[in-house]
Amino acid sequence: MTDTVLTSSALLAGLPARQGFGDATLIRLAAGSIDLGGGNPATDLLPLDVYRDAFREVTESDGFAPLLKYSPASGLPSLRASIAAREGVAADRVLITNGGAHGLALAVLSLLDPGDVVVVDDPVYPLFLRVLDLIGVDVTPVRVGADGIDTDELEHRLRDGLRPKALFTVPTFQNPSGVTLSAEREAALVALAEQYGFVIIADDPYRAIAFPWTEVPERSAFRDSDRVFAVNTFSKTLGPGLRLGWIVLPAAMSERVTWLRNRLDGQTSGVLQAVVDRMLADERFDASIIAAGAGYARKAEALTTALREEFADGVEIAEPQGGFFTWVRLAGDIDFAQLFERSQDLGVTYQRGEWFATTGDAFRGFARLSYSEVGEHDLTEGVARLARAWRELTGRE
Structure with a gap:
């Protein structure tokens, strides 16, 4: 029996590995962690x-x-x-x-x-x-x-x-x-x-x-x-x-x-x-979708309120009007990769802004925070954990 080498198509061989967004190896969700990075709808807001x-x-x-x-x-x-x-x-x-x-x-x-x-x-x-x-x-x-x-x-x-x-x-x-x-x-x-x-x-x-x-x-x-x-x-x-x-x-x-x-x-x-x-x-059906929009609005308010309370003038917030996400910019000349890792140490994860750039490190300091699936209490706690990591790196009290 002769050895043969399994070869893939040029398309398959040329596909780059996921980097950043969608790379599950970068996300650490231990027991008790809060995920502010996902795009799932809240199951309790679906018309079951x-x-x-x-x-x-x-x-x-x-x-x-x-x-x-x-x-x-x-x-x-x-x-x-x-x-x-x-x-x-x-x-x-x-x-x-x-x-x-x-x-x-x-x-x-x-x-x-x-x-x-x-x-x-x-x-x-x-x-x-x-x-x-x-x-x-x-x-x-x-x-x-x-x-x-x-x-x-x-x-x-x-x-x-x-x-x-x-x-x-x-x-x-x-x-x-x-x-x-x-x-x-x-x-x-x-x-x-x-x-x-x-x-x-x-x-x-x-x-x-x-x-x-x-x-x-x-x-x-x-x-x-x-x-x-x-x-x-x-x-x-x-x-x-x-x-x-x-x-x-x-x-x-x-x-x-x-x-x-x-x-x-x-x-x-x-x-x-x-x-x-x-x-x-x-x-x-349509009534359920309208009700879901109201439910997501309450979650978004809980998230943005927590951001203002925890970060004060250290955050810029794009006020959500719908959808699942809040786009924020955090102040400070810090290593935002380190911030991401320290935040996960403290039990919260999110999507880094650089992952939404076509190339390079554009959107450094930005973060996409999801409010769709997480309950209001955990949204507040998740922001508190993120803010703790940010204060540690910026030296702010």
């Missing part, structure tokens, strides 16, 4: 009763057995129609996916070739950069301001010769900064996409998690444009374990993206699609 009733209705109906067969690659027609009605688009533009990450992968594989230029939010959702590793592209960051990605900066760079194939943004309650793209900047972004010929990948998983006083733009410019791949998921409203999402596609590309999907995983669970379709029709 609606879930249970929908599962029972689906499994006890005469139509249950056929759902166990293969389902269409584009998704069940009834669920596509339900989502289309909510999005204000034609049902044939809706493709059901296995969650948001699947939708982003389909967008990247549908739009990009090796060596293309992609503009991204700065700070950026880091896991999108991991998806880009599948292709091998050049990434150009553009600043995110109070109204979302800075379309003035983008326009200036386009006039100077920047020619992206695509642009990626999280338009509503952006991860990590929490800001929302205004309707005016949304329209300006679409106009630039049409003028310069790039496609917008709009990843919008937090859109439904609005605080009671927050008005979310309708995204009509995105909806009406044929240059937008609008990716969404039920992970934040129904839980990431569901693995169900959707893309609103440009009409001209809907068929071909479905062909691509057919060559990858083929379908999304028909059973889960039917369950979610029932839930969307349940009059309790």
